[in-house]
Amino acid sequence: MTNCAKLPVESGDVNDALRGFFSGLLEQGVVQAVFLPMRQPDGIMVMHTLVRDPEHLEGLDPLAPVTPTSAARLLSSLTFRKPGYRIAAFLRPCDYRAYVELVKLKQADREQILVVTTDCEGRLEPKAFLELVSEAGDRTAMAFHERCARGDDTLQLLQACRVCEHPAHEGADIGLRLFGADPENELVLCGQTDAGAEALEALGLEEAGEPEGRSKALQAVIADRTAKRDAMIEEYRDKSSSFAALRDVLKTCINCYNCRAACPVCYCRECVFLTDTFRHDPEQYFRWAGKRGQVKLPTDTAFFHITRMLHISTLCVGCGQCSTACPMDLPVMELFRTAASRAQPCFEYEPGRSPDEPLPLSVFEDREFLDLTAE
Amino acid sequence: MEDRIGFYVCHCGSNIAGKVRVEEVRDYIAGEPGVAVARDNLFMCSDPGQEMIETDIREQGLNRVVVASCSPRMHERTFRAACQRAGLNPYEAFHMVCIREHCSWVTEDENEATKKAIDLCRAGIHRVPLQYPLDAKVVPVNPNVLVVGGGIAGMQAALDVASAGFKATVVERQPTIGGHMLQYDKTFPTLDCASCIGTPKMVSVGQNPNIELLTYSEVEAVDGYVGNFRVRVRKKARYVNTDSCTGCGECAEVCPVTRPNEWDEGLKERKAVYRSFPQAVPITFAIEKKDRAPCVLACPAGINVQGYVQLIGQGRYEDAVRLIMERLPLPGVLGRVCPHPCEAQCRRAEVDQPVSICRLKRAAADRVDLQSLPKPEIEERDERVAVVGSGPAGLSAAYYLRLKGYRVTLFEALPLLGGMLRAGIPDYRLPPEVLDREIDYILGLGVEARTETRLGLDFTLSDLKDQGFDAIFLGTGAHLGMKLRIPGEDELDGVVDAVDFLREVNLGRGGAPGRRAVVIGGGNVAVDAARTALRMGCEEVRIVYRRTREEMPAYEEEIEEALAEGIEIHYLTAPVRIQGKDGRVTGFDCIRTELGEPDASGRRRPVPVEGSEFTISCDAVIPAVGQRPDVSWVREEDALPLTRWSTFEVHPDTLQTGLDGVFAAGDAVTGPATVVEAVAAGRRAADALHAYLQGGDLSSWELTPAVPEQTGEWAEIPEGTAPEARAEDELLPVEGRAASFGEVSLGLVEAEARREALRCLNCGVCSECMACVEACKVGAIDHSARDEIVDLDVGSIILATGFNLIDPTPMTRFGYGKYPNVFTSLEFERLTNATGPTSGEILVRDAEGRFDRPPESVAILHCIGSRDVNYHEYCSRVCCMYALKYAHLIKDRVGEQTAVYNFYIDMRCFGKGYEEFMNRVQGEGVKLVRGKAALVTDKAEDPEEEGRLIVIAEDTILGKMMRVPVDMVLLCTAMEPREDALDVARMFGLSLGRDGFFLEEHPKLEPVSTASAGVFVAGACQGPKDIPDTVAQAKGAAGEAISLSAFGKVEVSPMTSFIDPDLCSGCQTCRELCAYSAIEFDARRGVSVVNEAKCKGCGSCAAHCPSGAAKVSHFTDRQVFAEIEGLMA
C-alpha cells in the first residue's frame, strides 16, 4: 500500500532536502514539533533535538551514522503521558522497535507520533564517526552512504549493526529509501501507513515509485547480516556454555549497571539491584567467605546479568546501546542477543513487530508447555 | 534495637525427638547470631510450652520467636496468639519451622533428619529478623448465610442458622427440598419413618421467616471472599407461579405426557407437570420442558404438532383442532393433502416408524363440527382489506385478518371458492364437502366473498383503492399450465393441459378427454390428471415421465394408488411429437432416455437414447409439466414488480410487493409449492398486513419466530421401548374405486387414532397442549416463563450437595439391568415407601416388569462398588446398617417365613444402637453369609432353582461354596460423589480428596471447614456417612457460619500485596495479571495501586514486577532471600 513521493535534492545536499521536508511538516501543521538528530554547536556530535520553529532546523543531520544514546528512550520521555501535540520523530528501525515495546509497557504513546524511519545501513563506533566527520564534515552522512553502497567493509560499523537483521521496518509511518536508491539527487519517501500517506499528500510532493533495486538490495543486506548474526550467536553460545565461562566473559564487569541505564527496554524507574534487596547484611558476606573460603566484590555480577536477562531477554531488539555504554567494553549485546535467541522463540515472540502483540509473560494459554510439567 | 530471637524446638513426644536430636538442634541454633534464648520442650503447643514463650518475651526482652515443631497449618495460629499476648506483633515476631511432617516423620536416618532440621531452623532464624509488623485486616461479615442443597444436611443447617436469628437462603436443584433421606421409608437403627422425622424439618424450613427457599435453582457463579460473597443463582423457569399454586394436582390429571419419575428412581411414572412426592415442600408443581419437538420445528406453519397429537391421544379432538387452527385454518383439508414434512423428522423412526401425524390431524378434524366451536370474539376494526384469490394462501390470510377484526372481502375468479384446493385437487383426494365445510366456517366469521370476479377483467388494482380498501392481498396462485413445446401440441384436438382438464372436471364442466389418454409429467398434478381421466371413463391411461421412480416428485402413496388402479407409468421416456389426423390426436411419439449428470437442481438430466423412438397410440394427450402464475392482468400502470418466472417480487419478511399496501403470498410468489407452505405464508402476510395497517414501520419489522431458540436437547428415548407398527389408514377396495370420485382413503378409526397418538415419544416432554392451563382454577400456569437470575450477598456458604449411587450395570456378574428382580438399594427404598411404585408393598416383577407378587426369599449383597480398588477403595459406611434394615422390613412386611440372606465381608455396625439393632435383626432370622457374592445367575442346575435368581458365593466360615436361589436380589451400591463435584468444587474454591469428595481443611480437627475461608461442607458431599453423622456435621457447619455472622467481623489475612509508588513505572502488567482485578491504575500519578480489600495475596504481581515495586507483605524478596541464605549456609 506504500505510495511513495520524491524529494528533489540540489547539488547532493540531502540535509537541505530533508530540512525542506521537515519544515514542510511543521508549516503544513501536520505536526507541531519534530524530533530528529541535529548537529551540536561543535558541529561534530549529533544529538536528537525537539524543534518547533522551522528556522532552527539549520543543523539537522538525520542520516548521520551515529546514535549516542537510544532515541526510543529519549522519545518515551516526551510521550510517557499522552502529549497534547503531534511529533514527527526520526527513528532508525532498532529505535522504533524498542519504542514499540515501550508503548506496550505504557511508557510511551504511539498515536501522537508520526514515525519517520530510514533504510538503515548501520552506525559507526564513536571514534570511527569522529574520524569520518573530520574528513567529510557536512557530507558525513552521504560519504558514509557512498562507502556502504560500494560495500566498503573497512567501515567500523557497530557490532550490533553488523548483525542486525532488521535494516528496515514496515510499521513506521514514513520510510526513507536508501538501499538501491540514489539519495544524492533524489530522496524517495514512502507512506507505509495511512498517517504516513496523508502526511506526504499534505506536503503535495510529487508521486514516485519504489526504487526498483531496493527490495533486492534489502534482501541481500538482510541475508548477509542474518548470517553474521547466526555466527555471532553460535560463537557466544560456546563462549558462555557454563556459569564459569560466563564468569570469565564478565570477569572485568564492575557492576556499574550502565548497560541497564542505556538499555531502552529496561524501563524500571530504579533497578532492583540498587534497592535494599541486594544491600546484603555484612554478616552474609562473612558467611559466604566462610563457606567458600573467599568472596569477590562487587558480588552478584553474574546474578545481575542473568536477572536482567530474565526481565528483558524477550524484549531485547539488539540495538547495541548496552555494549556502547559499557566502560569495560564487555560483549553485553552479544550475551543478551544469545539469551534472546532462546527466550523469544520459546514464546514465538518478536519484539517490536507490532504494538498489538501482548508481552509474553502477561498472558498465558490453558494448555501449553505440557512437557515442562510432565503432564 | 538489635534482634533478640527466642528459639524453641519441640519434642512432640517422640514424634520429633524420635528421629531428630533436638538438643543438638537447640545448641546449634543457640550459636546463631541474634539468638538470645534457645530451649527445647516436650510439647510446645501445650499451655506450659506457650507460657514459656510468653515469660521469655517479657523477661528476656525478646522481639522475635521461632518455634520448630509441627506444620504451621496446625499451630501457627496458637503461637502467634502467644506472641500477641506477650505484646509482640504476631506477624512481625513469629515464624514457624516444620520439622515433624516434613522432617522427622519422613526420614529414616537420624543424622540426616537432624541435619535437615538444623538447616530448616537456621532458615527461620535468618528470615524472622526481616519480618515487619502487620495488623490483621478486619472486614465486616454479611450475616446472611447461603446453604447449597436442600437435603437433610442443608435443611438442618438452615434451621440452625435461622434459629440463631440470621437469614439463610437454601438453593436446591430439585423442585422440592428433602433430598435422599425423604426417599426412604424407615431409617436405622431406630426404624423411625423417614417422612415422620423428615417432613417436619421440611415444613419448618418452608415456613421459617428467616429461611428463603430457592428450589429448582442452581448456583452459577461465586466471587468475593469470607464475609463478603456475591453469589449468582439461576432460578430455572418452573412455568407454575409458586404464589398462586395450591398444589391441588388438577393439572397433572389432564396432562397427557408421562415421564419416569426421578424421585422414584424411574420405577414409577409422573406427568410433564409434576410434584416429586406428595409431601414436597414447596407444594407447588413444576413443568419439565425440553426443546420444541423436531416435528414442531419441521412444520412450515409452526403448528404445535406434539401438542395436538397428545390431545388426540386423550380423545380431546376439539382442543386438538383449536390448537391446530391457531396456526392453520383448514385442518380437514391439510389432514388429507399435506406432504407432512414433520413425519420425516419424527424420532419415533429410531424405534420403529414415524408417527402418522397427517392422518391424526384428519382424524381430529373429521370428528369436530367447526360450527359447534365457540365463536371467537372479534374486536371489530373499520379498515377494509381486499383478498384476491381464495386459494389456501387467500383463505388463510382472510381468516387471520378477520380474526384481527378487519373487514375482509374475498375475490375469486372461478364460480367456486378454494383455488387449487377446488380446481386442482380431485374429489377422491379432497371431497368438496370437507372443503366447503371449512370455507363456510371462515365465511361465517363475516368474510364477504365475491365469486366470478376476475382481477384484470372485472376490476383493477386501482379500482380496489378507489373502493376504499386500505390494503390488498394477492393470492392468485399459479394456474397456467406450461407448454411441452413439441410439434402437434397446439393445433390438435385432444391435447388439454392437466390444470385446465382438472379445473373443468372439478367444476363439473369437463368430459372424458378421450378413450386412451397419455399424461406427461411426474408430479402430483400428473397423477391427479391420470386418475381423474380414468374416473372420467378413459379405458387406458398412461403416464410418461423422463426420469425414474425415485425422482418422481409425486407423493409415494399417490403413485402406489395410481398403479393399483391400473395406470401404467413409462419411466425414462421423453415426449417427441404428437401425431394427428384431420385435427385429432392419433398417437404420441416418444423416446427412451438415460440419466446423465445432475443438473442445477441436483436431479440427474435425462439424455435421449439414439434410435429408441416409439409411438403410443392414443387419442388424448394431457401435458402436466408445471404451472406458472397467470399475470396477463398486470397492466403497465400497476407497476407491480415481477420476477422472470412471472411471480410477484416481495420483501422476504413482510411479503409486501413493490406497491405500497399490496401484499402477496402462496404459489403466486413462490411458484407451485405445497398447500401447507401457502397457508403458512398467508398467515405471515396477515401479521404483516396487521402491522402495516396499524401504521407500524415495516422496515424493521421481523417475523416473530413461532419457536424460541433451541438448546438442542430432547427427552432421551427410554431403552426397551417396544416397537409398534404405524397405523395405516383404510383405503377403498381397488375394484370399482377408479369408477367413482368417492374419497379413496377412509382415514383412521378412533381406537387406532388414539393408539397411534400414544406412540409419540414426547421429545419436548411438555407438549404445550395447554390442557393444564384450562384445568388450573387459579390460573397459576404460565408457559411463557423464563429462567431468572438472582444475586445474593452472603457472609458464609454451607455446601450440602449430597451424593450419588454408583451404577452397577458395568459389573455384569451381578446382572443389574439384565434380570428384572435385581434392584439397587435406592430402588428398594422406593418399593418400601408408601408413595413409591408399589405403595410400600415389597413385590417382585414378572417378565413384563410389572410388580405382582411378594418374594419368598431375598438376597442382599454388600460392598457393590465399595471396598474395591477397581471402583471405590473406601467403605461406604452405611450399607451394612441399611441392609439389616431391609432384612427387618422384609421379615416384618412380607412375613416371618421369608428367607433373607446377607452376603457380607465384615458387618460394620459401629454407631450408637447399631450393634443392638443387628442383634435384634439376627434374632428375627436373617441369614448372614460371610463371603462377598461373586455371581448372580438364572441358570438353574436343579428344578428347585428354576425361574429364580441364584446367588453364588463361598462361605469362608463354612469353607463351602453356596448356591442360594432367591426371588429378589438387592445390591448395596456404593455412595459416590455427584458427577459435577469437580466443577462445583472449583466454583467455590475447594479441592477434591483422592476419593472424589470435597476435601475438608483437616480430617480430624477441621471436618466441616475447607481451604476456602467462609465456605463450609456438611453431609455426604464430604464423604459417605449416615444420617446421624450428617446432621451432626450440618449443626457443626451451621455453628461455624453462625460464629461468623454473630461476631459480625472476621480477620482476613493481612498478607496482601502493596505497590511502592516511588518504584512503580506504571507499566500496568501487574494489573493485567491480577486474577481478582484488585489493582487499579492512578492515571494522575501514573502508578498502579492495590485495593487491599480485594487482594488475596497470591503474589502473581510481585513475582513479575522487575523493580520489586509490587511486594506481598510477609513474603518480600528480602525475606525469601534470607530464608534461602539461611537454608544453604
Added chain:
Amino acid sequence: MSEQEPIIVAFVCNWCTFTAADLAGTSRQKYPPNVRLIRMMCSGMVDPKYVLKAFFEGADGVLIGGCHPGDCHYINGNYKARRRVALTKEVLAQYGLEEDRLWLRWIGASEGNVFAETIREMTEKVKALGPTELKKELVA
C-alpha cells in the same frame, strides 16, 4: 549426610503441595532427606530470581510445586508460574543448567504419595547429575 549429598530447594504452594507434604508426613511416607521446603502462598508467587538465588547459594536442584491447572486457590496463579519457569529454564540452559535440575510439578492437596514419589524421583535424577558447577566454583 556427607557434603556431596545434593540439596533440593522446593518452593511449594501453601494450599496444594505444602498440604500434600503434610499428608505425606502424617501417613509416614519415607522419602530422601535432600529436599528443603520453602512455603509460598502460590506457585505464581515464585519470582524467577528466587530460583536463581537458590542455585547461586549452592542448591543442586530446585522444585516448584503448584496446584493442578484449574484447582489453583487463586484461580490461575499456576498458569503464570508455568510461563515463568519455562523462561527461566530456557535462559539458564544456556549456562549448562541440566533439564532435571529445575522441575515444575502439579501436586494436589490430597496427593501425599505423589509428593513423596516426586521427591524420590528428583533426588535420584539430581544425585546422578552430581553437584552443580555453581556449588563447586565460586561464582558470586
Added chain:
Amino acid sequence: MDAVTPFLEVTEAIKELGGEDLERCMQCATCTGVCPWNLVRYFSPRGIIRLAQFGLEGFESEDLWRCVTCNNCVIHCPRGLRIIDILRAMRMMMNETGSVPPSLKGPLGSASNRGNPWSGDPEDRTAWAEGLEIPPFEEGVAHLFFTCCTQAYDARNQKAARALVRVLRAAGVSFGMLTEREQCCGDAVRKMGGEEVFGKLLENNMGLFEEKGVRSILTASPHCYNAFTKDYAEFGGDYRVRHYTEVLDEAIDRGRLTPSIELGKTVTYHDPCYLGRHNQIYEPPRRVLRAVPGLDLVEMERNREDSLCCGGGGGGLWNEVPADERFAVLRVREALETGAEILAAACPYCIIMFEDAVKTLGKEEELRVVDIAELVLDSLEEA
C-alpha cells in the same frame, strides 16, 4: 488341644518368592466365587491363601496344582492382589523340595533337558516348517517368527502353524526363524513353579535374541506373547511383541491382505485367557474374522473378559482331569448352543483342549475347532 500354631517362617518364604500380596488378602472370597473350577467342583484359592497367611500345612495339597492361571480372580479381586503370583510362589517352594505332581514331572524334566515340555527332539524343532523355506532371522528381516513348542511338536498345531506362515507370506510380512537353538518361552514352566528351569530357558533365548539382534517378535501363542512382554521384562528383556491376530488385523486394515472366498459358515470365537484377560486383546481377532467374507460371527454369552478358560494354562494341559470336570467340555457345549459350525481359536493350548473335548462329546460332525489363521487361509485366493 487339637489346634494349629502359625508357622510364619513359611509365610515369609512364600512372600520372598513373589507372593507378598497374600498379606493384604481380606478373605472376601470373590476369587473363589468367580473361579471357573467352582462350576465343576469346590476349589477355594481363598482357602489356600488363608493357609499361606499362617504358614499352615495343607496348602501343598493337590488343589495347589489345580489353578489354570486364567486370571479371572485377579481382575475381580477387590484388593487388586496378584493371586496367580501367590499360588506360583507356593508352587516354587514345592519345586525346590522336588514334591511336584507326577503329571508335571514330565514336562518340567523335558523342558530342562530338551528345551521343550513335549519331550520333543530339539533337532526337530523346525521340522514342521519343512518345504516352507522360511528364511533364517538376521539383519534386515523385520520380525522374528517365534515357534511355540506346542506348534513345533503337536501334529494338529503344526497344521495351524503352516497355515499361519502362508497367510503371513500372503500379507507380505517380512519374518524369519531362528535355528534349533531356540527353546520354550517357559510360560507354562514358570507358572508350574519351575523357576530354575525357567531361568535356564530365559538365558538361552535372551542370549540368542541378543546375538541375532532381535527387536520385534511375532508369536502364534498368547502364552509366548505374555512371557516375552511380562516375564522377560523382569530380566531386562525389551522387545516389541505382537500376537499374529494383531499383525493380520493391521495387514487387512492396510489392504495388504484381502480374504475373498466366501466361506458361508457361522463361527464363534473363544477369547484365550492369555490374549484377553491377561493382555486385553479382544477386538483384533474379531476384526480379522469379520473381514473374512461369508463368516457370520456369533458371540457366546461368556465373551471378552467373561470368557470361560479352556483349562490348558498353568500346567493344566498335562493335568489328569476327569471328563466331567474339563472346562473345555463346558466351553464346547456353550459353542454348540450358539449354533456355530466353527469354534475359532487363537492359541495352541486351546486347540488341543477343544479338539479333545469335541472328541469326548462325540460332536466332530457338528463343530470344527479351527485356528483363525486356517480360516483366513481358506478364504485366500493363494497363487
